[in-house]
Amino acid sequence: MFTIWYFIGLILIGICAGFASGLLGVGGGFLIAPLQFFLLKSIGVAPELAILISFGTSLAIIIPTSISGAYRHTRSMDNIIKPGLRLGIFGVIGGFIGGFVASVIPSKTLEIIFGLLLLFIAFNNIVNINKEREEARIPFNWLTIGIIGLGVGFSSGLLGVGGGIFLIAILTALLGFSIIEAIGTSSIFISLTAIGGFISYMISGFGVSTFPYSIGYVSIINFVLIACFSVPMASVGAKMAHKVPQKKLKMIFSVVILYMALKMLSILP
Template identity: 55%
Template sequence: MGIIAGIASGLLGVGGGFIMVPLQFFLLTSLGVDSSLALMVSFGTSLAIIIPTSISGAYKHNKELKNILKPGIILGIFGIFGGFLGGFLASYAPTRILQIFFGIVLIIIAINMFLNKKTGKTKPKIKFNILSAALIGVSVGLLSGLLGIGGGVFIVTILSVILGFSMIESIGISSVFISLAAVGGVSSYIITGLGVNTLPYSLGYVSLVNFFVIILFSIPCAYLGANLSHKLPERRLQEIFAILLVILAIKMII
């Protein structure tokens, strides 16, 4: 999980949550953990892992692209608030509905990636300013906390399709954004899980065992993935992104 999520994080500007959530969920349920608890632990632990993993990728992207830090931080500050709210809402949402919703959203994003053949900068449909950053940051942060993912799968699409950034710029900005947005989400999963009988060696809904084992591999692999992203054609990045989303979406829904 750490290797796959780390490479995906650096390569595609995602936290790797869309990989870690379903894989942790399937692992925990196969070990006999109740599905509701398994999903909450998967969400909370995934967000905790995303923070150091995405920082590793963002560090490499920032060395290559000098214009990603400011927009990433602005979006990320608003994302913290959305992530915190989303994490609280997740503890009250039905498990099966979350799984189906998660899968449907990923399929929609994947279709958009396949159909969007444009690379490089495009004409922005809306201007990037504090108002648009607040709206996008809070909304994506909320989905991040609700679904236990960094929000990169959403923010990369918004940045490249709506705000006019190139794919590689979107990936870099996303890496900065998700390292901040995940902080809000993981905080709420820790708080809401404190009074619950979760797994051994856990902090709320965050499994410390999963966390430390996975980041041993995800942090260095995120740096390698970010390095690779600057060597691949942008269209190829879009196709890889979309294929991964479809596979995981189908798995979550069924």
């Protein structure tokens, strides 16, 4: 089943996703999950199993990867620690619930949900590409923290991503965060949120998943190979984020997400 090209593919995913995680504060799940899915299908894994392994393993990889990026961001911005931790507390709960819900929803439905959400976020960023910071439209209090944390956490567990792509859009569009502040806060948030989803995928797939060398829907081989490269690259990406102009960061963020949205919706081959 496993070929040298499969292992090379995992290494390349780790390098790209790790750098993107640190640079954009997104955990890398928006790359790790779909790219693993395409790679698993290429070696003959059934789509229904491939999508769940991709999501579960993605969440496991996101934990050490995002911690690496978050550490680098907090060295430059200590004001992001408190909001990141507060949101993350609720994110863990939402992620745990979302992970269990994902195991009972058809894989094609998950792909369409993921693609449409990414498409919405990409267009929102393109429309606001020239705005460095928007006015806060809602207060940042415990009520909004709970709603946002649970909601983004649920989408994290459901779709196998850290939730950073959704959280950054919310922080910049509704709460008045600058893009670099949102990226740093997101890095902390997703390192916590991914834990809930990861645990639920491990439990729900226990005794069900037929993929070799896996615990539930978490592939040990995929986790080790991708994480070995994504963790150090996340630190590199986070360091680079503080040197890139905010408008360029938004542009990079939008283009990458738009591409992945079209890929998941099967609009692109």
